[in-house]
């Protein structure tokens with residue numbers, strides 16, 4: 001087997017677990033993150049000779065252009081890099097809003113659009129987009145995050161249908177709370193204490209369920225039983241009230 005995967009946001013959390021999972025399957029890996037120290041730490045932890053580690057700030061267009069110009073066409077793209085964004089309406093500056101949109105939506109689209117002609121030539125490939133359950137529900141004080149994740153969800157769903165007969169599967173994964181560094185990184189430590197344990201799932205589970213869905217050619221997956229169960233109720237007022245209460249800072 002000589003399959004190549006490109007994973008963005010591979011230094012920790014879901015991206016790192018994805019790299020670990022694929023390394024066990026013998027994939028060659030292009031692993032992208034932005035912080036050198038964390039990348040090195042993940043390199044030592046993964047300890048896998050078929051992995052190459054790259055440093056790029058994916059919130060910048062020139063990074064995506066450089067990847068498209070210099071990387072081999074992947075057989076699998078895992079568009080995962082991202083950060084939690086918390087802030088009241090009116091509080092996040094325009095340049096920050098644009099940066100976040102590019103990192104988790106515009107840049108993901110540029111990456112996929114750039115690679116797709118060569119993937120189509122190969123007539124084979126898979127694309128996985130890590131969105132969020134926030135794409136499907138209202139998230140007061142995280143409206144920017146939920147709109148970005150909804151945007152990339154809509155793109156992924158649409159191209160999934162468009163590419164159906166071209167042997168390229170596109171799967172959008174919509175995790176709820178996952179035990180990673182995401183919340184701690186942006187000072188949302190209160191969530192770790194406040195959100196009940198049963199609402200958290202492990203990154204390994206996200207990867208496993210997402211890979212199963214991708215290999216089956218499913219366009220969307222919600223990892224974890226708890227989130228599958230609550231999906232029909234996400235837009236009810238009661239669900240929004242519970243979300244507001246859980247995420248309220250003391």
Ligand SMILES: NC(=O)c1ccc[n+]([C@@H]2O[C@H](COP(=O)([O-])OP(=O)(O)OC[C@H]3O[C@@H](n4cnc5c(N)ncnc54)[C@H](OP(=O)(O)O)[C@@H]3O)[C@@H](O)[C@H]2O)c1
Nearest residue numbers: 009010011013014033034035058081082177178180181182
């Ligand atoms: N954790 C959750 O509860 C949750 C729920 C739903 C969806 N998600 C989504 O899952 C994805 C992965 O998050 P995670 O929970 O695994 O968080 P994480 O542990 O904080 O990992 C985030 C990864 O993204 C990379 N990254 C962030 N900004 C970047 C940038 N500008 N350029 C390049 N790489 C960048 C980080 O690299 P560095 O280490 O170099 O910064 C890191 O490898 C995100 O898209 C997130 O929105 C997470």
